[in-house]
Amino acid sequence: MGIAAIAGRSFKVFGFPALIVMLSMLLFGRAFCGHICPMGATVDFIDKGVAKRPGTFSARTKTVRFVFLAALVVSAVFGMNFSYGLSPLSLSTRFYGLVILPMAALISGLALDVFRPLARMLGWQSAVFAQVATPVFPTQLFLVAFFAGLVFLARFRTRFFCRFLCPAGALFSIFARKPLLSRRIADSCTGCGKCARACPMAAIPVKEPSKTLYYDCILCGKCEKLCPTNAVSFGFKAGEKKSAEPENPSRRRILAVAVAGTAAAVLPAVSNSEAGAPGASHIPVRPPGSVPEDEFLARCARCGLCMAACSTNTLRPLWLEAGVAGLFSPGLNTKIARCDPKCTRCGHACPTGAIRPLSNEERPWVKIGTAKITKENCLAWAGKKACMTCDEVCPYDAIKFFHPKGHPIAVPRVKSSSCAGCGACESACPVKTTPAIRVTSEDAVRLSSGSYKEVARDRGYDLDLAWQNRKKENPDAMTVDGIAPGFDP
Numbered sequence: 176m177g178i179a180a181i182a183g184r185s186f187k188v189f190g191f192p193a194l195i196v197m198l199s200m201l202l203f204g205r206a207f208c209g210h211i212c213p214m215g216a217t218v219d220f221i222d223k224g225v226a227k228r229p230g231t232f233s234a235r236t237k238t239v240r241f242v243f244l245a246a247l248v249v250s251a252v253f254g255m256n257f258s259y260g261l262s263p264l265s266l267s268t269r270f271y272g273l274v275i276l277p278m279a280a281l282i283s284g285l286a287l288d289v290f291r292p293l294a295r296m297l298g299w300q301s302a303v304f305a306q307v308a309t310p311v312f313p314t315q316l317f318l319v320a321f322f323a324g325l326v327f328l329a330r331f332r333t334r335f336f337c338r339f340l341c342p343a344g345a346l347f348s349i350f351a352r353k354p355l356l357s358r359r360i361a362d363s364c365t366g367c368g369k370c371a372r373a374c375p376m377a378a379i380p381v382k383e384p385s386k387t388l389y390y391d392c393i394l395c396g397k398c399e400k401l402c403p404t405n406a407v408s409f410g411f412k413a414g415e416k417k418s419a420e421p422e423n424p425s426r427r428r429i430l431a432v433a434v435a436g437t438a439a440a441v442l443p444a445v446s447n448s449e450a451g452a453p454g455a456s457h458i459p460v461r462p463p464g465s466v467p468e469d470e471f472l473a474r475c476a477r478c479g480l481c482m483a484a485c486s487t488n489t490l491r492p493l494w495l496e497a498g499v500a501g502l503f504s505p506g507l508n509t510k511i512a513r514c515d516p517k518c519t520r521c522g523h524a525c526p527t528g529a530i531r532p533l534s535n536e537e538r539p540w541v542k543i544g545t546a547k548i549t550k551e552n553c554l555a556w557a558g559k560k561a562c563m564t565c566d567e568v569c570p571y572d573a574i575k576f577f578h579p580k581g582h583p584i585a586v587p588r589v590k591s592s593s594c595a596g597c598g599a600c601e602s603a604c605p606v607k608t609t610p611a612i613r614v615t616s617e618d619a620v621r622l623s624s625g626s627y628k629e630v631a632r633d634r635g636y637d638l639d640l641a642w643q644n645r646k647k648e649n650p651d652a653m654t655v656d657g658i659a660p661g662f663d664p
């Protein structure tokens with residue numbers, strides 16, 4: 176959140192929650208990591224299955240997470256948000272939303288198939304015809320590989336991600352040096368070291384188990400449960416509070432941190448010369464309500480919640496289509512499915528404001544792009560075959576047919592002022608490999624604030640979906656001077 180606040184220059188949206196979490200570090204130490212963070216819970220779950228030993232305290236390896244943190248901060252100062260790479264919240268929501276949820280859908284679908292014959296016998300019609308769609312996302316395998324890597328690393332150290340990789344943990348450890356709520360040791364401590372050997376964060380020095388590295392202690396309470404003399408407790412006042420000396424980073428380590436941070440800031444500049452990064456000419460088709468591209472890339476945490484919420488599974492994480500800066504950001508693949516002009520789910524799911532939550536009234540007026548016809552692929556244009564699929568499915572009536580001179584049949588064109596870029600035409604186009612009609616981000620309306628309806632009207636866009644629906648319900652209104660729908664009078 177803090178990185179998004181710096182990169183997006185939006186302290187109002189992200190700065191406040193980030194500040195609350197930081198303040199909680201002063202009071203409760205890293206209890207957030209031990210009890211709230213979903214990634215921490217995931218890592219604990221993995222550790223239960225495979226971790227062999229907590230491993231000992233090593234100052235050098237712990238520096239790695241500071242390198243990541245510095246890299247993120249430097250790039251955020253330059254307006255780039257790369258926190259999605261290792262942010263625990265972003266990683267875990269992406270993993271659960273884009274991998275676990277589809278897996279659950281797949282399993283439910285299979286279970287339904289097994290149950291269907293019985294449902295048929297019992298006459299349970301709703302179960303007989305019920306279907307569970309399994310959403311598919313391009314980065315699923317990557318996420319599986321990443322978490323498989325964590326499973327592998329858990330064999331060497333407990334809480335490996337938190338201790339060595341997590342940039343949020345690095346930032347928290349700066350604030351949690353002397354928290355009010357902390358581990359306390361009573362005089363009954365015999366120094367047996369049982370707690371130090373079991374601490375998943377290696378926050379207890381093995382040679383001095385009565386001390387605590389507060390900045391690494393996640394207040395999991397494992398030491399308290401294990402202590403044979405009940406010498407360990409957690410509280411604001413009880414017992415004596417002893418801290419271990421924090422390690423001081425060497426100059427070489429500080430230099431490495433600075434170099435890594437600068438390198439991360441330079442990366443996007445390289446990618447800008449490629450497609451889609453801020454300032455580049457090609458911008459992918461973004462979800463309805465997306466703020467302007469530069470702001471979008473800075474705000475988007477790549478949490479995947481919008482994609483998990485998408486009702487048609489058209490919203491998917493991008494690889495490098497939008498450059499390095501746009502990695503894993505959501506883009507529409509309208510070849511696979513349309514973006515429902517009545518659906519507002521993605522904006523309401525987005526926690527960072529990269530996609531604005533839209534009202535039902537505003538939603539149909541959002542122009543996310545414009546459809547373009549490739550004549551060489553079109554059955555009517557190139558194949559001289561009577562095909563009107565795009566016209567039949569277009570909810571905005573943006574496809575118009577006309578008779579070019581010397582051409583035997585009517586051919587389609589897109590009335591761009593009526594096209595919202597929903598992609599109904601592209602997903603329905605019978606030319607499957609290279610559809611004859613593709614949605615591009617051209618003329619997309621991207622607003623940080625204000626009404627889409629008003630802007631669309633100001634620009635002369637005819638995106639009144641309600642009127643189109645009324646027209647379809649009334650067959651008389653479908654013909655103009657006796658000419659069939661879709662044909663220009």
Ligand code: SF4
Nearest residue numbers: 475476478479481525
């Ligand atoms: S647009 Fe919003 S919901 Fe979608 S990935 Fe980015 S931050 Fe998450």
